[in-house]
Amino acid sequence: MTSPLRVSAAVADALADGRPVVALESTIISHGLPRPRNLEAAREFEEILRSRGVTAATIAVLDGVPRIGLDAEGVERIASEDMAKASVRDLPILSAKRISGATTVAATAYLASKAGVRVFATGGLGGVHRGAGQTFDESADLSALAISPVAVVSAGVKSVLDIGATLERLETLSVPVIGYRTTNFPSFWLRDSGHTIDWSVDSAAEIAEVMHSQDALGHGQGIVVANPIPLDQQWDPDEHDRVLAQAFAAAEAAGVHGKAVTPFLLGFIVDASGGKSLEVNLDIARNNVRLAADIAIAWSERAS
Numbered sequence: 001m002t003s004p005l006r007v008s009a010a011v012a013d014a015l016a017d018g019r020p021v022v023a024l025e026s027t028i029i030s031h032g033l034p035r036p037r038n039l040e041a042a043r044e045f046e047e048i049l050r051s052r053g054v055t056a057a058t059i060a061v062l063d064g065v066p067r068i069g070l071d072a073e074g075v076e077r078i079a080s081e082d083m084a085k086a087s088v089r090d091l092p093i094l095s096a097k098r099i100s101g102a103t104t105v106a107a108t109a110y111l112a113s114k115a116g117v118r119v120f121a122t123g124g125l126g127g128v129h130r131g132a133g134q135t136f137d138e139s140a141d142l143s144a145l146a147i148s149p150v151a152v153v154s155a156g157v158k159s160v161l162d163i164g165a166t167l168e169r170l171e172t173l174s175v176p177v178i179g180y181r182t183t184n185f186p187s188f189w190l191r192d193s194g195h196t197i198d199w200s201v202d203s204a205a206e207i208a209e210v211m212h213s214q215d216a217l218g219h220g221q222g223i224v225v226a227n228p229i230p231l232d233q234q235w236d237p238d239e240h241d242r243v244l245a246q247a248f249a250a251a252e253a254a255g256v257h258g259k260a261v262t263p264f265l266l267g268f269i270v271d272a273s274g275g276k277s278l279e280v281n282l283d284i285a286r287n288n289v290r291l292a293a294d295i296a297i298a299w300s301e302r303a304s
């Protein structure tokens with residue numbers, strides 16, 4: 001059977017030559033950022049990688065085909081079309097129906113690992129939702145990382161989630177969580193969630209070393225690399241707390257549930273903060289793309 005994935009020529013060549021590649025997700029573009037800033041952002045993330053000599057592998061499903069690396073038209077499509085939000089379990093359905101989907105962290109990590117891309121940059125990871133004890137709402141991002149050997153650089157998980165429970169689940173799933181130059185787990189817009197983690201590293205090379213050790217041990221998990229936003233770029237903590245409280249109240253009043261919860265909260269927060277959360281959001285993603293580039297470079301040097 002031939003592979004159902006379509007790897008772009010640029011990504012395939014880079015992988016064959018052992019050059020650095022970084023995967024990027026499409027749900028953040030399609031459902032996580034407002035138009036038209038989302039298209040600018042998608043292009044900018046790819047450009048940050050290119051300027052460092054790293055090949056961008058933006059991942060999405062277009063007309064049923066999982067694509068690893070998009071051309072300019074593909075990037076425009078994920079930013080402008082109303083696409084399904086696609087997690088791992090949606091992939092076979094999109095494929096059979098030949099429809100398009102923007103891939104979450106879960107589906108992106110899964111597809112990246114199948115294509116041999118080992119480093120992935122995103123903004124924030126999905127996790128355990130507040131109230132999950134009743135709703136069982138836990139993002140498949142966590143379970144996908146248990147089966148996808150990819151180092152995912154994020155600024156932790158948003159404080160809209162239950163961060164303590166998310167860290168517990170990552171422990172259960174045997175997914176390493178490593179702070180980049182910190183043992184304070186970040187909460188996306190803020191540097192410190194109040195939760196500490198066991199391990200930190202000081203360099204991209206050290207993360208590549210952990211990836212190598214993980215392979216040598218025969219582990220198949222990914223790695224969560226937690227990269228806090230620089231202090232002078234973080235959101236004002238008081239405004240953050242105030243807007244989040246409003247967002248929860250609005251979600252409750254609107255009766256939003258399931259996979260609509262994350263996009264609802266993110267959209268509400270952008271509006272209620274007068275766009276401030278969006279600027280911080282973009283700084284976070286850029287910062288993560290830069291660190292992912294460094295890790296991919298270290299990985300390609302380590303592997304060659």
Ligand code: PSU
Binds near residue numbers: 025027126127188262
């Ligand atoms: N967190 C963010 N921004 C996002 C998402 C999460 O700060 O855009 C997106 C990611 O694509 C993530 C998905 O994989 O939401 C998680 O959604 P859910 O909780 O429905 O699994």
Ligand code: MN
Binds near residue numbers: 258
């Ligand atoms: Mn969910």
